[in-house]
Structure formats: structure tokens, C-alpha cells
Amino acid sequence: MKCDYFGVCGSCALALPYEEQLQKKVDEFEELFGHRAQVFASKPIHYRARAEYRIAQGSYAMHRLDGAGLVAIERCPMVIEPIYDLMPKLLEAIKAKELMHKLFRIDFLSGLSGEVLATLVYHRPIDEAWEERAKEIEEEFGIKVIGRSRGVKRVLSEDFITERLMIGAREYRYRHYEGSFTQPNPYVNVKMIEWTLERSENLGGDLLELYCGAGNFTLPLSKNFGKVLATEVSKSSIKAAKENRALNDISNVEFVRLSSEEVSEALQGRRFRRLEGIDMSSYDFSCVFVDPPRCGLDDATRDVIAKFENILYISCNPKTLHRDLQELTKTHTIEHLALFDQFPYTNHLEAGVFLRR
Known part of the structure; x- marks a missing residue:
């Protein structure tokens, strides 16, 4: 990247030419996971x-x-x-x-x-x-x-x-x-959304999403499923998600403020006031989609998603993803692995995994 401060400013902690820094991260990822991955690069500047x-x-x-x-x-x-x-x-x-x-x-x-x-x-x-x-x-x-x-x-x-x-x-x-x-990187974000759409295109049924945020993935994914139940713990994110649903005139998505533990309890029949008007028994979930924070999935959430036939997992931390996959691959097989260079010139790398039981 042409920058007067490259190698001096700490924002670009991996101060290497773009292709070199990307290959370094890909090599380290594939060595850790023992899998080849499809790689989606970023723009090298203005991203x-x-x-x-x-x-x-x-x-x-x-x-x-x-x-x-x-x-x-x-x-x-x-x-x-x-x-x-x-x-x-x-x-x-x-x-x-x-x-x-x-x-x-x-x-x-x-x-x-x-x-x-x-x-x-x-x-x-x-x-x-x-x-x-x-x-x-x-x-x-x-x-x-x-x-x-x-x-x-x-x-x-x-x-x-x-x-x-x-x-x-x-x-x-x-x-x-x-x-x-x-x-943070809208160009790579589009590639991530398109990847999830491609992976889920023929699954049918309904989708459960955990950590939905403001609906970044939810709204495009809704076209691949009959209904979507999307959950998130942040009140402000749920408010924005509902506004975004209205902006895009989408009618088959429900946004609910629930933790992953509460989702597990709801799937087992527990009623929550926040689920008022939503009939959990009416959903035929074919897939669960998760995009957790850097800490990855807790034990309870891993147990929840392991019950689903298909799992879509977006991760911003390869180390916690590797830990989670060690458990999830006891019941599921990795069908596809993708890498997204969301943060060029840093050691961070985003990954997407599609697993099937």
C-alpha cells in the first residue's frame, strides 16, 4: 500500500506488500486447520x-x-x-x-x-x-x-x-x-454475504440465526428460506435490525432479543415474553447460522447448533474457530471453508465454514 507512514504507523501491524501479507495469513490458517480454503481478497487500498x-x-x-x-x-x-x-x-x-x-x-x-x-x-x-x-x-x-x-x-x-x-x-x-x-470492510462484507447465500441456496426449510446484529446477513439470507428467526442480545442492534427489515420490505424474518442459552431453552419449549406472538413449533429449521464475537461459541451454544443438520459459521478468530470445530466435527463434516481478508495488513483473518451432518 502506498502510504507515507507504512511500517511506522501501528494500524498496519503486518507491514508487508498486500499479496505477501495475505499469503502469510492463508498459509498459517491452512497449516492450523489442515484444510485448503477458498480465499477472498480485499481491495489493497481504500477498503x-x-x-x-x-x-x-x-x-x-x-x-x-x-x-x-x-x-x-x-x-x-x-x-x-x-x-x-x-x-x-x-x-x-x-x-x-x-x-x-x-x-x-x-x-x-x-x-x-x-x-x-x-x-x-x-x-x-x-x-x-x-x-x-x-x-x-x-x-x-x-x-x-x-x-x-x-x-x-x-x-x-x-x-x-x-x-x-x-x-x-x-x-x-x-x-x-x-x-x-x-x-468494517464493505467490499469483503459483500463477498461474505454472497458466500453464505451460495452455501445455503438449496437447503430449503427455515433458518435460525444467532448473533444476528443489525441484520447484515439476515436480510439477504431470508430469500433462501421460508422463514428466519434471528436472535441477538443487544437491544440497540435488534432495534436497528427491525428498522432494516422495514427498509427492505422483508416479511419472513422475526428479530428477537434472546441469548444463545435462551434460544436453547426456547427450542425445548420454554416460553419467553419476548417470543410473544411467535410459534416456535411452526419452524422447520434446516440450518443454523452463527457469527459470534472473537471468543467464539460457549459450550451451551455449541450443544445447540450441533443439533442442526446444516451449520453456517462465520468467525473473526481462527483460534476459537479451530477449538469449536474440534467439537462440531464430532457430529458434522466440513463441506466448505472460506477465508475473507477483512483486515488487510493485520494478522486478523475472517473465516467461513459450512458443515453438514
């Missing part, structure tokens, strides 16, 4: 749709790769073009509007839709005078601006962007809220 930057001495700053403090940067070629183009202009406008005082960090959120949301985080109270000047920045650049200080969040227009993803021949829209989890 990241959310990022956080410290502000130090009037500049963007990142931690140095050698750990020796911060390195000042003008902008970052890792981020997608709408953020990359905005970075220097936004900082100059903040200085011109006299909004730099105790500005600690700027967080960016964008996507393939081109919308940008910038959150300005301060170590001081922000007031109406700040709001008036920040509103001028919103209007000048056509972006959304949020101000944060201790215990305060000032939303000038909206606290989300609307992302648009083309999956096959259909466009899906998603509200991505400030401060909530979203897939």
Missing part, C-alpha cells in the same frame, strides 16, 4: 469504512508500530475514499471554526453509499456555540456531525448513515448507527 483517529497537536495521530508514542498523519489510505478525501478538509474547517480546543478524537463512519458521519470527541463540555459552528461544517461538506463529551451526545441531524449494498441483482439498505458494530 475500511470506519476508523478512529486521535488528535494531537492539531493533527490526526496514530500509535506507532514500535510502541514509541504517536505518529502524526495527514490522512490514511486504509479508509474508503469519502473519508480519505474528507480528512484534511475537515480538520482545517474545525480549526477555522475554532473547534479544536480539547478535541481528543475524531471517529468516521461511512460506506459504499458515500454518506459520512464524523463524531468529534472532546475532553471538555460542548455547548450551543459549538453546535452552531459544527452545524456549519455539516452543511459545508454534506456530512453528519455528532459531538461527544463526558455524558453528552449532541446529534446535529442524524446519528446513522444509510448503507447500500448490491447483493446479486438486489440492493439492500442498512442503517449503520454511530457507536454500533458494523462490518
Whole structure:
């Protein structure tokens, strides 16, 4: 990647040419798992749709790769073009509007839709005078601006962007809220969604999804199944998922706030108030889809999904995936393994596994 700070800035911890760093990660993965995998590469530049930057001495700053403090940067070629183009202009406008005082960090959120949301985080109270000047920045650049200080969040227009993803021949829209989890690499995210669609295309029946988030996978997957029951523990994610369902006019998905342990109990007949109006016995689940956090699956969740004929598993941590597969392959066979370079120039690698009993 052509970057003035490559090998100095700690954001790119694996500071190698793109193909070399990808091959290194693939080799390590395949050695650990003993399986060949289909590999989905990322764009080598302008691929990241959310990022956080410290502000130090009037500049963007990142931690140095050698750990020796911060390195000042003008902008970052890792981020997608709408953020990359905005970075220097936004900082100059903040200085011109006299909004730099105790500005600690700027967080960016964008996507393939081109919308940008910038959150300005301060170590001081922000007031109406700040709001008036920040509103001028919103209007000048056509972006959304949020101000944060201790215990305060000032939303000038909206606290989300609307992302648009083309999956096959259909466009899906998603509200991505400030401060909530979203897939950081939208180009690879599309490849991940398309992979899950291909793997589940002929399964029929209904789908159970755990860790559904705001419906990133759920909504496209709904076309492959009669009905989908998608669960998640986060209230804010369930709220966004329901909004996204309405945005896309999808009617065969139910989003419910349940933990994986509660899902297990519900499958065994326990009633929950949050399942009011949902008849669990009406589902004919042919597949379970999981996309857990880095810690992977707990024992109870592994026991739940092992009861399903087909398992789709997206993992952001090969080590915990390897641990989980040691148990799941006692009852299931790995039919397909895929790798997604969600985080170029780092040691992180996303994986997808399709298992069948």
C-alpha cells in the first residue's frame, strides 16, 4: 500500500506488500486447520469504512508500530475514499471554526453509499456555540456531525448513515448507527454475504440465526428460506435490525432479543415474553447460522447448533474457530471453508465454514 507512514504507523501491524501479507495469513490458517480454503481478497487500498483517529497537536495521530508514542498523519489510505478525501478538509474547517480546543478524537463512519458521519470527541463540555459552528461544517461538506463529551451526545441531524449494498441483482439498505458494530470492510462484507447465500441456496426449510446484529446477513439470507428467526442480545442492534427489515420490505424474518442459552431453552419449549406472538413449533429449521464475537461459541451454544443438520459459521478468530470445530466435527463434516481478508495488513483473518451432518 502506498502510504507515507507504512511500517511506522501501528494500524498496519503486518507491514508487508498486500499479496505477501495475505499469503502469510492463508498459509498459517491452512497449516492450523489442515484444510485448503477458498480465499477472498480485499481491495489493497481504500477498503475500511470506519476508523478512529486521535488528535494531537492539531493533527490526526496514530500509535506507532514500535510502541514509541504517536505518529502524526495527514490522512490514511486504509479508509474508503469519502473519508480519505474528507480528512484534511475537515480538520482545517474545525480549526477555522475554532473547534479544536480539547478535541481528543475524531471517529468516521461511512460506506459504499458515500454518506459520512464524523463524531468529534472532546475532553471538555460542548455547548450551543459549538453546535452552531459544527452545524456549519455539516452543511459545508454534506456530512453528519455528532459531538461527544463526558455524558453528552449532541446529534446535529442524524446519528446513522444509510448503507447500500448490491447483493446479486438486489440492493439492500442498512442503517449503520454511530457507536454500533458494523462490518468494517464493505467490499469483503459483500463477498461474505454472497458466500453464505451460495452455501445455503438449496437447503430449503427455515433458518435460525444467532448473533444476528443489525441484520447484515439476515436480510439477504431470508430469500433462501421460508422463514428466519434471528436472535441477538443487544437491544440497540435488534432495534436497528427491525428498522432494516422495514427498509427492505422483508416479511419472513422475526428479530428477537434472546441469548444463545435462551434460544436453547426456547427450542425445548420454554416460553419467553419476548417470543410473544411467535410459534416456535411452526419452524422447520434446516440450518443454523452463527457469527459470534472473537471468543467464539460457549459450550451451551455449541450443544445447540450441533443439533442442526446444516451449520453456517462465520468467525473473526481462527483460534476459537479451530477449538469449536474440534467439537462440531464430532457430529458434522466440513463441506466448505472460506477465508475473507477483512483486515488487510493485520494478522486478523475472517473465516467461513459450512458443515453438514
